[in-house]
Amino acid sequence: MSENLQPVIICRDVRKVYHDGSRELVILDNINIEVPEYDILAISGPSGVGKSTLLHIMGTLDNPTSGDVLFRGAPLLRMSGNRVNAIRNKEIGFVFQFYHLLPEFTALENVMMAALNKGMRKSDCAERAMELLAQVGLNERTTHKPGQLSGGEQQRVAIARALFNNPTVLLCDEPTGNLDEHTGEGIVELLWDLNQKHNVTLVVVTHDDAIAQQADRWVCLHDGKAQLRGESNIP
Numbered sequence: 001m002s003e004n005l006q007p008v009i010i011c012r013d014v015r016k017v018y019h020d021g022s023r024e025l026v027i028l029d030n031i032n033i034e035v036p037e038y039d040i041l042a043i044s045g046p047s048g049v050g051k052s053t054l055l056h057i058m059g060t061l062d063n064p065t066s067g068d069v070l071f072r073g074a075p076l077l078r079m080s081g082n083r084v085n086a087i088r089n090k091e092i093g094f095v096f097q098f099y100h101l102l103p104e105f106t107a108l109e110n111v112m113m114a115a116l117n118k119g120m121r122k123s124d125c126a127e128r129a130m131e132l133l134a135q136v137g138l139n140e141r142t143t144h145k146p147g148q149l150s151g152g153e154q155q156r157v158a159i160a161r162a163l164f165n166n167p168t169v170l171l172c173d174e175p176t177g178n179l180d181e182h183t184g185e186g187i188v189e190l191l192w193d194l195n196q197k198h199n200v201t202l203v204v205v206t207h208d209d210a211i212a213q214q215a216d217r218w219v220c221l222h223d224g225k226a227q228l229r230g231e232s233n234i235p
Helices: 051-058 081-091 107-117 122-135 151-162 182-199
Strands: 009-020 023-035 040-042 066-071 094-098 168-173 201-205 217-222 224-229
Touching: 009 051, 009 107, 023 051, 023 217, 023 224, 040 051, 051 168, 051 201, 081 094, 094 151, 107 122, 107 151, 107 201, 151 182, 168 182, 182 201
Parallel strands: 040 201, 040 217, 094 168, 168 201
Antiparallel strands: 009 023, 009 066, 217 224
């Protein structure tokens, strides 16, 4: 990363606390993380440690109990709801373990769905959706519905959908968690290729250290704390 580039996302002393009766459950405890532009950041750790919670906070789907999250230097918690929604819709793409495709619609229609729901005409969306499906290797599967696609193909449709608005950053929550090893390797290769060729910043939550080791930066969560790993990869 160039020293002149500002991190896309900064988590500053982020805490997330839940209450179960009189018991306080600290999920995230003063997390400090920077996501440099154009980099790949991996977040790993055991199940239940708060990886998805942290990703949701980064993506404005959840708020921290305390601390700040900055997007391009601007604190999200001090923005209006409309501005936060605009950042989420334009700047951030989401890829989840379970693909969340609509089963009654084709791959092409699933990629276009968010734009169609905002009132864009199908004819205006179709070319962009076709380009994205070709980009993820599904140019011959555009008319297939999710039930006719393999798990890896469904995840590729979900990635194409996440890219529709040309986001600055893709937040990926266990993108290979529902796939076999070989298919998962293909998804990792695709995501890394998007980073290299299209300058898409990636944050990838994973339980697989083999995937995390391939990232530019690797943070491991344990007992609510963030530990930097793989420091040799950090410029």
